[in-house]
Amino acid sequence: MELKPSYSNRPFPKFSFPKREGFFSVDERRNYHNSMFNLRYLSAPRELNFSLNDGDDTYVEKLTSAEDEKLSHLLTYIMNNKSVISRENAPEFVCFRGLLRMIMSTPYDNRESWIVLATYYKRTIYLCAAETESKKAEKMRKTARDEMFRRYGFKFENFVLSSHPHKPPPGHTKPVNESEEFCIMFSSKLNGKKLLYGAEIDGLIAKEPCTSLEYLRKVPLVEVKVKRIENNERQLQNFYRFKSRNWWLQSFLVGIDAIHVGLRNDDGIVEGLEQISLKDLYNEVKNNDYWNGAV
Numbered sequence: 001m002e003l004k005p006s007y008s009n010r011p012f013p014k015f016s017f018p019k020r021e022g023f024f025s026v027d028e029r030r031n032y033h034n035s036m037f038n039l040r041y042l043s044a045p046r047e048l049n050f051s052l053n054d055g056d057d058t059y060v061e062k063l064t065s066a067e068d069e070k071l072s073h074l075l076t077y078i079m080n081n082k083s084v085i086s087r088e089n090a091p092e093f094v095c096f097r098g099l100l101r102m103i104m105s106t107p108y109d110n111r112e113s114w115i116v117l118a119t120y121y122k123r124t125i126y127l128c129a130a131e132t133e134s135k136k137a138e139k140m141r142k143t144a145r146d147e148m149f150r151r152y153g154f155k156f157e158n159f160v161l162s163s164h165p166h167k168p169p170p171g172h173t174k175p176v177n178e179s180e181e182f183c184i185m186f187s188s189k190l191n192g193k194k195l196l197y198g199a200e201i202d203g204l205i206a207k208e209p210c211t212s213l214e215y216l217r218k219v220p221l222v223e224v225k226v227k228r229i230e231n232n233e234r235q236l237q238n239f240y241r242f243k244s245r246n247w248w249l250q251s252f253l254v255g256i257d258a259i260h261v262g263l264r265n266d267d268g269i270v271e272g273l274e275q276i277s278l279k280d281l282y283n284e285v286k287n288n289d290y291w292n293g294a295v
């Protein structure tokens with residue numbers, strides 16, 4: 001199979017808009033809950049010019065046991081909601097969004113190897129990514145500066161997401177705990193193949209608290225990111241050529257049409273906010289030949 005982008009002139013594949021089938025939360029101990037208690041809502045920060053360098057003294061990393069979970073939470077959801085894999089609805093593939101994003105990035109990120117484990121059970125193929133030796137080595141090479149930038153994203157969420165639509169974001173008053181998640185299960189079709197996949201969701205836009213799947217299906221979902229303020233054309237091109245691809249894929253796969261972005265300076269101070277339309281982002285990268293989502 002030819003994976004080089006330059007060899008692909010195919011039209012954009014048929015991908016049906018992702019349907020929200022259900023949800024679950026994961027607590028600080030990585031326990032599964034059939035509830036929305038970790039759901040958060042987009043909310044304007046109390047003020048700008050806040051620092052992403054603070055809060056390390058209370059920051060809680062994701063439990064290392066999470067690496068061994070594989071598809072366990074996803075399978076728990078399926079066992080509690082067997083109708084999603086009934087004979088009439090049986091998906092051909094079940095996985096997490098991260099695996100789909102990884103595979104879809106391969107034509108442009110072919111220096112990274114990957115291993116996907118597959119299990120066929122009752123008409124459905126269950127897919128799970130396995131850690132490669134190169135990925136292990138990459139983790140070992142990460143520096144304190146790399147870790148600082150990774151934490152920036154989680155810290156920023158606490159300044160723009162709240163546990164209630166009518167409450168302000170907690171900022172540094174609430175410690176970040178990476179183990180806590182809110183996930184939505186999605187169904188879709190890719191070129192006629194039925195997919196069922198789970199994805200961690202940052203939050204949603206709503207005027208009232210969400211208490212049902214029906215309401216969850218009606219309101220816009222939110223993807224929150226933070227990025228460095230580009231100081232020159234080269235930095236801007238690097239964003240479009242590399243980072244923007246993962247941003248677009250993450251949101252595209254769950255039906256998000258705009259990304260809410262914090263703009264930080266080199267000192268980790270968030271100076272502004274912007275909303276990036278997924279459509280505008282895609283047109284920019286395609287027109288300038290950075291990458292093509294149809295590949």
